[in-house]
Amino acid sequence: WKQSVAEVGNLKFSFMNITSIFIATGVTTASGLLIIGMFLTFFWFRYYRAKKRSSSTIYTKSTTSSMTSSQFDLDSRSFRQRYGGNVTIFTYKELQEATNDFSSSNELGDGGFGTVYLGKLHDGRKVAVKRLYENNYRRVAQFMNEIAILSNINHPKLVRLYGCTSRHSRELLLVYEYINNGTVSDHIRASHAGKRHLKWKVRLTIAIETAEALAYLHQLDPPIIHRDVKTNNILLDSKFHVKVADFGLSRLFPADVTHVSTAPQGTPGYVDPDYHKCYQLTDKSDVYSFGVVLAELISSLPAVDIRRHRHEINLANLAVNKIHNHELHEFVDSSIGFETDEWVNRTVRAVAELAFRCLAAEKEVRPNMDEVAESLKRIQTGEHCPEKRTSTEIKSDTGALPKPDGPLSPNSVTDKWESHYTTPNNTPNT
Numbered sequence: 001w002k003q004s005v006a007e008v009g010n011l012k013f014s015f016m017n018i019t020s021i022f023i024a025t026g027v028t029t030a031s032g033l034l035i036i037g038m039f040l041t042f043f044w045f046r047y048y049r050a051k052k053r054s055s056s057t058i059y060t061k062s063t064t065s066s067m068t069s070s071q072f073d074l075d076s077r078s079f080r081q082r083y084g085g086n087v088t089i090f091t092y093k094e095l096q097e098a099t100n101d102f103s104s105s106n107e108l109g110d111g112g113f114g115t116v117y118l119g120k121l122h123d124g125r126k127v128a129v130k131r132l133y134e135n136n137y138r139r140v141a142q143f144m145n146e147i148a149i150l151s152n153i154n155h156p157k158l159v160r161l162y163g164c165t166s167r168h169s170r171e172l173l174l175v176y177e178y179i180n181n182g183t184v185s186d187h188i189r190a191s192h193a194g195k196r197h198l199k200w201k202v203r204l205t206i207a208i209e210t211a212e213a214l215a216y217l218h219q220l221d222p223p224i225i226h227r228d229v230k231t232n233n234i235l236l237d238s239k240f241h242v243k244v245a246d247f248g249l250s251r252l253f254p255a256d257v258t259h260v261s262t263a264p265q266g267t268p269g270y271v272d273p274d275y276h277k278c279y280q281l282t283d284k285s286d287v288y289s290f291g292v293v294l295a296e297l298i299s300s301l302p303a304v305d306i307r308r309h310r311h312e313i314n315l316a317n318l319a320v321n322k323i324h325n326h327e328l329h330e331f332v333d334s335s336i337g338f339e340t341d342e343w344v345n346r347t348v349r350a351v352a353e354l355a356f357r358c359l360a361a362e363k364e365v366r367p368n369m370d371e372v373a374e375s376l377k378r379i380q381t382g383e384h385c386p387e388k389r390t391s392t393e394i395k396s397d398t399g400a401l402p403k404p405d406g407p408l409s410p411n412s413v414t415d416k417w418e419s420h421y422t423t424p425n426n427t428p429n430t
Helices: 001-054 077-083 094-097 138-150 183-194 199-220 273-278 283-299 315-324 344-357 370-382 389-394
Strands: 108-109 114-120 128-131 161-167 173-179 234-236 242-243
Touching: 094 114, 094 128, 094 161, 094 173, 128 138, 138 161, 138 173, 183 234, 183 283, 199 234, 199 242, 199 283, 199 344, 199 370, 273 283, 283 315, 283 344, 283 370, 315 344, 344 370
Parallel strands: none
Antiparallel strands: 108 114, 114 128, 128 173, 161 173, 234 242
């Protein structure tokens, strides 16, 4: 009997050992499987993200910012599949012949990222050919940005992209429809110099058409933020109709977000101060820039001018001060008939009040571009115009508009400009 008890004890001990071994083995195996699972999940997640990035559109920041000239190939199957139906790929020789070998006599002007030449294609079409600067290290991203955006949008007030080409993936060229009447900046500067007068009725139409073009961009899915709205980028045809141009800095705005965090880009004097301060890009950034355009249309003054008082070098600051203090008559271009024409007086003051709202330091206070466009159309038809008042009445008005507090748009003279991705303001300031 004692032996049986001993045997039972041994069996229990053996069973416990076996159980312990099984448990230990199970725990080890489970731990190993858990670790393997974690590694597999990690690598799958990285693979999924990489695949998602590679399949995303060519204009996204992750693609364009990392793309180099050596990786860029206009003849690639993927490029032709994506844009072949919307973008003509010209040969370099075609554009060389069209521009008379990029002759200086064919130059239309210098943009922020390249020189623009007048060209004539074999089919007789006149075109504007932008030749991107070779020393611009972001030129491939800007090149692809314009192709991606302009090949996928269609609006009568936006410049059309006919095509592009590249010479051995180094010399990047963009081909646009030719708009033959210069820029809004050209015309309002000439008016300020007394060379010719751009009537207020035409200026108001320019404002409406530009606002409609920007509202269209903001209402797309996903929305597009232009990021470089200025009078130099608003082209005019022979009948003074608008074509908004230069999408090299434009950004697609992801759905279901309030802003995009990105380094400030644009032209000094036009950049949203809230964007410059907080690095948060929204559609209201374009609204601020458009407010500066409205101020230029009213005054014929450049956005930045070092000849003005240091606190008024920036046109936005000058405009806000004059409108707030009811000194609009001192700000308006005298050639447009503000003091002599009742309709001009009413509509200019209404547009000035709208510009004041667009130039609010806090983006939440600004209207959106659709509201701006609708307001301008109502002003044009007389549905939203205050009664004409004399200069004395304006000065003595106690119902002054609230003056916005906070920083204004930086300018290249008085403020440190931190972004390396700006476009020059070519308006005269000397």
